[in-house]
Amino acid sequence: MLAHADEMLEMNRRAFIAGLGGAAAWPVVARAQQVRKTYQIAVLLPGTPATFARRTDAFLEGIRTLGYVEGQTINIEWRWGQDKVDGLPELAAELVARKPDVLVTAGTPAAKALKNATGAIPIVMAIIGDPVAVGLADSLAVPGGNATGLSIIAPELSGKRLELLKEIAPHVSSVGVLLNITNPQSHLELKETQTAANALGLKVQPIEFSPELTLEQSFATTTNIPPQSLIVLTDPVLFSQRKKVVELAMRSRLPGMYNFREFVAVGGLMSYGPSDTDLYRRAAGYVDKILKGAKPTELPIEQPTKFDLAINLKAAKVLGLAVSPTLLARADEVIE
DSSP: OHHHHHHHHHHHHHHHHHHHHHHHHHHHHHHHHHOOOOEEEEEEESSOTTTTHHHHHHHHHHHHHTTOOBTTTEEEEEEEOTTOGGGHHHHHHHHHHTOOSEEEEOSHHHHHHHHHHOSSSOEEEEEESOTTTTTSOSOSSOOOSSEEEEEOOOTTHHHHHHHHHHHHOTTOOEEEEEEETTOHHHHHHHHHHHHHHHHHTOEEEEEEEOTTSOHHHHHHTTSSSOOSSEEEOOOHHHHHTHHHHHHHHHHTTOOEEESSHHHHHTTOSEEEEOOHHHHHHHHHHHHHHHHTTOOGGGSOOBOOOOOEEEEEHHHHHHTTOOOOHHHHHHOSEEEO
């Protein structure tokens, strides 16, 4: 009897000690469950860190707002095209080889370079023209592949830009259209601009630019029959060289309509289009959804819904243009 009681006491003592050991392990297990994966993000942008600074700052702001901490829960690897389209495929291959969780990019040439390098790793396009027309997606609603993001194309955008240009410079009858001929998106925009110009009675004069030409050489092609105004089509290289573009336009006394307010900030006359920093900030949301398990094909490519008009009054004065109170009242930003 006593022996049996002693045996039971010993069994209970061992069970109690074992229970203490298990309880001590609980916090360790809980801590292990709380450890978050450090996600790997790779970014390929066609320009330079300096010229894309406002855009990348907006993207990083979006990432931080969503709770990610660089170096702890997320690592970001950057590659820069330095305005050289030919080097994008090699940079894309480098990033894909690192097997990141998500690739982020902007512009048709860089997006196509990544798309050609991988069909598996998700790609978020912070800014893209018409992804369907250039073969990056099956449709906006259902991309159908590994790429999704934000398009800057909206119906009647080209026509609206020309209407605004005519409103501030009603005397013009011709418009020079500056485009990067190596960018497929630029050719699509040129057709849209031509259609819109025909409706407004404007003659279109393409001004072709490529990485093999300087901007001075491109503008020199218009000296025989110079246009009376200027439209600059969407292109990351032209965006990077926006200061030079504006300088040449003002030197030629061409009222210019640009796609992003950054051109107006460096002296351009007018811009009308979606906010590029807003698009980069929203791209962070796509990254977040993909890291949480969403597939790119499940995330529709969004089109812009808000457009900003910026006017530089100093440029208007230099060009001898009077800006009506009505137009000023419609502007989202006026630079004096």
